[in-house]
Each structure stands twice: as C-alpha cells, then as structure tokens.
Amino acid sequence: MTGKEVAAVGVVAFLVGAGAMFAVTVTVAADDGAKVTVQPESATNADMPQTREELITAWTAELKKAGKEKPEGWEMLTTGEIRGRYLSQHYINTPEAEDIDPGMARRD
Incomplete structure (x- = not known):
C-alpha cells in the first residue's frame, strides 16, 4: 500500500466513525423527550380516609381499639383536627416491633 492508499483508508474510517456517532446522537436525542415518568400513588394516601364521615368512622374505630371514646364537643372539631x-390515635395503636416479634434481636 502506498501512502495515498493508507491516507484514503484513514479518511474513510474516520467518516464512517463520525457518521455512526452522529446517528447514535440523533437517536438518543429523539428518545429523551418521549418518556414520561409517573410516580405510583403511595399506599398511605389510598388508605387515608378523605371525607369527614370517613375520618369520624376511622377515628372512632381507633379509639375503640384503645378502649377510649370521643371527647365531649368533638362535633365542633374541624375536619383537619x-x-x-385520627392519625395520632392510629400511630399510638400501632404495635411495637417487640410486640410483633419478641425474639427479634436488636441491631445497634
């Protein structure tokens, strides 16, 4: 091979590489805008009572588990209150890890 042939092979190899790189870049750029990620709804939101009536029912059930009753004047509480x-009583009623599995060793 002469020097001109070697140079020609080098130029052709460079152009093929540059063309392949361009094709990959265009393909990746076209795919980036098409994807949409949606976070799944958390289980706590699905389980959380939404209406005032649902909250009162759930709160009453949690109080009953604890052996308590609704306080006097509870009707005047806002839905947020x-x-x-309800959430406070729900967390108070949640069993401790030691109650669930008494033999479980604690890692420190």
Whole structure:
C-alpha cells in the first residue's frame, strides 16, 4: 500500500466513525423527550380516609381499639383536627416491633 492508499483508508474510517456517532446522537436525542415518568400513588394516601364521615368512622374505630371514646364537643372539631386526632390515635395503636416479634434481636 502506498501512502495515498493508507491516507484514503484513514479518511474513510474516520467518516464512517463520525457518521455512526452522529446517528447514535440523533437517536438518543429523539428518545429523551418521549418518556414520561409517573410516580405510583403511595399506599398511605389510598388508605387515608378523605371525607369527614370517613375520618369520624376511622377515628372512632381507633379509639375503640384503645378502649377510649370521643371527647365531649368533638362535633365542633374541624375536619383537619379530626384527621390529626385520627392519625395520632392510629400511630399510638400501632404495635411495637417487640410486640410483633419478641425474639427479634436488636441491631445497634
């Protein structure tokens, strides 16, 4: 091979590489805008009572588990206040890890 043939092969290899790189760049750029990610709804939102009536029912059930009753004048509470009291009682009623599995070793 002469020097001109070697140079011609080098130019052709460069052009093929540059063309392939361009094709990959165009393909990747076209795909980036088409994807949409949607986060799944969390289980806590699906389980959370939404209406005032649902909150009162759930709060009453949590109070009953704890052996308590609704306080006097609870009817005057706002929906937000009822939600807060329901969540508070729900977390108070949640069993401790040691109650669920007494033999479980604690890692420190």
